[in-house]
Amino acid sequence: MITVETKILQPKNFCFGRCMGVLDRGYEELLYTLNDRTITRCIRLASGLAIIQVSSNDNDLIIKITKDVIEREDEVACRDYVTDWFDINRDISGFYNQLKQCKQTQHFVDQLYGLRLMGIVDLFEALCWCVIGQQINLTFAHTIKARLVQKYGDFIELNGEKYHCFPEPYVVINICEDELKHMQFSRQKIQYLYNIAKAFEDQGLNKESLLNRSASDQMKQLLLIKGIGPWTANYVSMKSLRNMRCIAYGDTGLSTALHKYFDTEKKPNYQTIDALFEPFAGWEAYFNFYLWSSLA
């Protein structure tokens, strides 16, 4: 194993610590570890698995890459990964301008300054994570995800520590149902996970082809999979496909935040939500994300 270091210039309106905070919510999590202002995780490159350790100084994000062999394209791929993960290449000053116009939420600009819409780069992982988290509490959702990752996710070791990736679709398809039941996945969730994995393996679903389609086509494509409903399609569009015009309608956290800041009903309907999001046209996903983050 060898290690090389590369850097990304931090954009304006960026705060590494705040971004890290989103990842550090006290849940059991095998897909990354946080310590000493560094995030470490395993990622899957075209040339194999790599470990990246992301930290920051005043001007840059610093990425240490550890891998058996590191070519030039691996460095580029790692920088691309982190750029996507932290949503680096987006100028969010337009969002902040809108936020300042809204008296109920203008304090977010200070409270959450520099926070980026942290992504889930791997589309398959994003979809599975949504299904796992549907209608169960997040603590338990993390627990059963960790069981799946620990048993079936590829990993590499660094300093005696294992770093896992989320399992690939062909792996998930071949896990027997009893094993998933034993991990306490419900029958419904098991079928939904199989459906997603089959869409990737048998029907050629992948992130690159989806990104070549319009946002509404992306939604239609995702909703064809049994187990993917409006909430999941919007969440994944926001976190993985990076469509900034998504709202997680029906989300309990979103309802809680809107009730808190705008005195809506406890579960506001579509019309109410759309009206409140209207000033944030083009930044709906960020507004949604900031509303979530403000509750943490």
Add this chain to the structure above:
DNA sequence: GGCCAGGACTCAA
């Protein structure tokens, strides 16, 4: 013990 949780599905009317 009861209600709720980062929902989505089926089925009836």
Add this chain to the structure above:
DNA sequence: TTGAGTCATGGC
């Protein structure tokens, strides 16, 4: 197209 029932288990 809308509403009730179902899934399924941990956290509080």
